[in-house]
Amino acid sequence: MSRSERLLDLLQVLRRYRQPVSGQRLAEETGVSLRTLYRDIASLQAQGADIEGEPGLGYVLKPGFMLPPMMFSAEEIEALVLGSRWVSKRTDDDLAGAAANALAKIAAVLPAELREELDSSTLLVGPSPPATNGIDIAALRRAIRNERKVELDYVDNDGSATQRTVWPFALGFFENVRMVMAWCELRLDFRHFRADRMQKMTVTEARYPRRRQVLMKDWRSSQNMAASKRETVGS
Incomplete structure (x- = not known):
């Protein structure tokens, strides 16, 4: 690997971290010695890269620094x-x-x-049956982006129809199904809703009271806890 490639690789690694990361960790990820890593960081800083930190404290690349495409x-x-x-x-x-x-x-x-x-890329995506959606997926994505409550007419797996008010915060694209992750006001818990089972969707003007990033974090924690319980039961 040339020196220029090594410096670019280091920048790419730094861009993945939002908090300071140790020089030792950076050296391991880029495959160089700690001494070389310190020299490379000094070189990047001299060339204008806005890298903050020092040995023993860690390094972080400040937001806004762009690599040329x-x-x-x-x-x-x-x-x-x-x-x-x-x-x-x-x-x-x-x-x-x-x-x-x-x-x-x-x-x-x-x-x-x-x-x-x-x-001339030869990597192709094969055909698949189109996903069936009962609602406008683009409108749902906008609701998530704007953190708006959504009212649903929903049919569950047993065919029972219910009306829900939910706080959608994520949308999963599976092969033939679109899955909405949301906080359900009826169940007072996280629930997953299939887009093809949504009979009607109304995006309200009401913003839900928690940021979608917070909901996403709490949802992940709940999923991890559920997975740990399943492993405990199965062991």
Whole structure:
């Protein structure tokens, strides 16, 4: 690996962390000695990278520092193309268009040889039966983004119809099913709702009282606790 590639790799690793990370951890992830790591950080700082920290305290790359898109590796370009193609076939029309636009913006600033890599990618997404949705998925995504309460007419697995007011905070895209993660005011707990079982959806003007990031964190904790209980019972 050349020195320039090593420095770019270090920047990519730093971008994954929001809190200071130790030099030893960075050295292990980039495959260099701690002494080399310190030299590389000093080089990046001299070149304008806004890296804060020092030995013993850890390092963090401040938000806002952008890597030029021309530095994408071949694997990163393949990942972008494959992801864009998956989104165009597996999500709603708005997201599909957004994925195509994002890829076009990236292509516009790539050097010729990397643009050719993007245009000629041979990673394909196979066909699959279209997901059945009872509601407008794009409207649901906007409700999640804006943290709005949603009223649902929902049919559960047993065929029972219920009306729910929920706080949607995440949307899972499975092969043929869209799953909504939400806090249910009826059950006073987290629940999962299949989009194809939603008979009607009304996005209200009421914002739910907790941020979606907090709901997501609490939901993950509840899922981990449930998994631990299942492992305890099964052991």
